[in-house]
Amino acid sequence: MRQILLFLSLFLLLNLPVNAQPILSENAKISIFTCSPGEELYSLFGHTAIRVIDDSLNLDLVFNYGIFSYSTSNFAYKFAKGETYYRMGIQRFRNFIDEYISDKRPVYEHILNLNRQEKQEMFNFLHINNLPENRVYLYSFFLDNCATRPRDVVEKILGDKLSWHQPDNSYIKPMEKHWKYKEISQLHNNWDGATFRTIIDIYMPKNSWNKYGICFALGMPTDTTADKYHAMFAPDFFMNALENAVIKRETGYEPLIKTKPIYYKPIKLYENIDPQPYILPPFQTFLILFVIVLMVSIYEIKRKKHFIAIDVFLYFITGIMGCIILFMSFFSMHDFVQQNYDILWANPFNLLFALLLPFKKIRHYTLTYQYVIFFISLITALLWPFLPETLVNANLLIVGTILVRSIVGINVLRRNETA
Incomplete structure (x- = not known):
């Protein structure tokens, strides 16, 4: 009975008109999830999502821009042609996080340092994005994906107040428990000449058929220089950008991230190796x-x-x-x-x-x-x-x-x- 009531509450909440969305309390929190890469090809580069939590409203939702379906007719052909449509969806927090923990994929949560008005604007904006006429978008691996969409949402709400780098141009490294701490730090220390191919190489098992197929399909534009802004197509690089971003307030600059990240660690971590090691590379x-x-x-x-x-x-x-x-x-x-x-x-x-x-x-x-x-x-x-x-x-x-x-x-x- 309790599950039925929860389902009905969620259904009614998600179908409210935009101007009738709940008013978030002062204690509401909005955070960014960064999910580590997984075993499947589509999860090889990780994932990003947005969480909105307000205990006073019994509200804990995850806004996910990375939903697609293999069952779509002619999926393989449409994917090759670049006509893959992703959509936004809303999930309960527990359902979302349990899926990644069961897949042995760590999840990092960064709480955004937003005031009450900014939280409400972002909450409303996310619901507008989830309207039937807005939720579907044409997926682009490098330019429009599950990581760039949350980045654009943050930019939309904060506008000119947001800066993706420290005022003194210093650099905050990823936390050391991050699975690619060494590689990302080295790349940032030697960013000149870094390309889109350099970034995706970090994620692909060396001399694997997955890497071979992806690199065979990509052309010369992949070797163009990728600035730190466009590198945010990769969820881990977006996460690191969040850690370096600041908001310009009347009293000065404040970090975009409010506290240290929350780390959801599975019992056993997924190892980033070729999922078919018995096949000759x-x-x-x-x-x-x-x-x-x-x-x-x-x-x-x-x-x-x-x-x-x-x-x-x-x-x-x-x-x-x-x-x-x-x-x-x-x-x-x-x-x-x-x-x-x-x-x-x-x-x-x-x-x-x-x-x-x-x-x-x-x-x-x-x-x-x-x-x-x-x-x-x-x-x-x-x-x-x-x-x-x-x-x-x-x-x-x-x-x-x-x-x-x-x-x-x-x-x-x-x-x-x-x-």
């Missing part, structure tokens, strides 16, 4: 394939043979990857996926080439393309360290594999012409 996988292909290719040249299936497989896969890059570059609404230099080796034309190779009658017409592949692969390999985009080093092994197979193809076709 990308670099080792491509290294083994390169060595095998190299040995087979040497055998082919010595024995004057040609295992066409190897070429069909290699060019088919790289052609498909090239088509993905082409689609992301020209049709996706995602930011930072354009100008992807992986297209130098993942060429969409390789797909057509792979489909033509099995036909002997037209195979001799492909000699010119083999030369083109050879020279592009050679130039790509030589210029790899100097390209304006930081590419995954494992892909250099694919470039080497293509280079080897193009040499074999040229050798076979020239031998057939002179036969």
Whole structure:
């Protein structure tokens, strides 16, 4: 019975008109939750939410800008195209925090140093955002997400009174219990040259398939310099910005954060490792394939043979990857996926080439393309360290594999012409 009454109270509260929202008491608190990264790909970079608590009203709600559904029709296609819509939702505090604790993900809570009027304005603004016509937004990983939305709310309420840095430009480091204390502190100490890629690298397990897939999809804009403001797309960097922010009052500057953060610690912490450690990592996988292909290719040249299936497989896969890059570059609404230099080796034309190779009658017409592949692969390999985009080093092994197979193809076709 008690649960039913609580549900009805929450339902009625959330459906009140904006101008009929409860008046918060002087003791009400508004805070920012920063949730540590999790195991799933969508939770790899953490999460941010806003909490409003007022004991006198028996009110304890979490405003969450990170709600989406896998059950949406054609979700994978829409995600690739950049048409993923997130929405705002309201949860009870206990339901929200229990979910993260059960997932072994620590949560940090920073109480905002707001006066009563600012609290009421933010509370009303959050409810306006939760109206059906406002709650849904087009998700953008770097520019509009669960962390940038709360940042924008804080800016909206405080306006020119808010500054994201200390008056003397000093820097407050993250608390030492923070899971990425060392990496974030080092990055802030050497911020010049920090890029969006530098920031996301902190979160991704090294040499993992998750990192490989994300980095393959991202283009040259990811290597542009990210100032500290735009770095707040990452929840941990937004949290650190909160710790450094100040409010200009009539009596002087006051910290945006009222007290030391509250730390919700699960019994056992989630370890940020590759969730599938038994699968061979990308670099080792491509290294083994390169060595095998190299040995087979040497055998082919010595024995004057040609295992066409190897070429069909290699060019088919790289052609498909090239088509993905082409689609992301020209049709996706995602930011930072354009100008992807992986297209130098993942060429969409390789797909057509792979489909033509099995036909002997037209195979001799492909000699010119083999030369083109050879020279592009050679130039790509030589210029790899100097390209304006930081590419995954494992892909250099694919470039080497293509280079080897193009040499074999040229050798076979020239031998057939002179036969």
